[in-house]
Amino acid sequence: MSEILREIGMIARALDSISNIEFKEYDLTKGQYLYLVRICENPGIIQEKLAEMIKVDRTTAARAIKKLEMNGFIEKKDDLHNKKNKNLFPTEKGKNVYPFIKRENDYSDKVALEGFTQEETDTILKLVQRVRKNIEADWEFVKKGNKRNY
């Protein structure tokens, strides 16, 4: 038991570590690539939803996004219909970096799935998506201050 989640933890830490080293070249500091790709793919998304999507603390996201803005990768625009919301958009600079992040991520994907048949690739994606759905409910539950019973 608990072997799968350890494997997943190892993979995630290794990949994040690789990406952080590789993206320094584009002046992206630790973790920033996570936010930037998603803002490029979901222009107009708000900070709160982005944090949920990535599964990171709201305040951590807030600061990462602030830094991306300060460094000119993204911009925040006030929502016209909702004064509370700030919509996030990539700048030209941000859009220009996107392909490099995508290329790196795709390469890691290729390395990760080396030796996998197409069927195995399809299978692992489906299974892993189910795990993610199973776990995100608990994450939101615990993050809101609730206690799991076990």
Add this chain to the structure above:
Amino acid sequence: MSEILREIGMIARALDSISNIEFKEYDLTKGQYLYLVRICENPGIIQEKLAEMIKVDRTTAARAIKKLEMNGFIEKKDDLHNKKNKNLFPTEKGKNVYPFIKRENDYSDKVALEGFTQEETDTILKLVQRVRKNIEADWEFVKKGNKRNY
């Protein structure tokens, strides 16, 4: 492409976040559970190998382990045959916490695999282990200062 690795990242962050919240009860701060379980399961392991096992920076491991020692969860013993090495062992206090960490991890595992048949469980473990093996080579390569070509 790169969908699988994003899913894995989400799962890993969500789980780590849950565990960190749940282990505060046992006076374990962020990340410490990772080291403590493995020291309990591999008594005598050295810091360097532990960092490799977890896939975390050597210096991060060094500090986490130092703190575990300061807080009485583990102890470092000089290796008699190798002056460079310090072997890590759980103390009584550490051994006492172990079952609670294990129980939490097993519960998360159960949640993660909810709705999975035995066959699906076996399949995902095998596939994920292959991904981990594929990726750890690159991690060590990049960590040593080498550059991936893509």
Add this chain to the structure above:
DNA sequence: TATTTTTTGTTGCAAATGCAACTATTTTAA
């Protein structure tokens, strides 16, 4: 054997992370 390389461990420093605690809107419910 002597020297070079690798392994293991440490500390300084700057940056990221996340819990509390707070404000201000928006939504829900009384």
Add this chain to the structure above:
DNA sequence: TTAAAATAGTTGCATTTGCAACAAAAAATA
């Protein structure tokens, strides 16, 4: 319609994280 709850965002503060840069021992190579 008003009061309560939920959502979105921010900042203070303590802690963790990880790159550099270093030291010392062990292993590999000349």
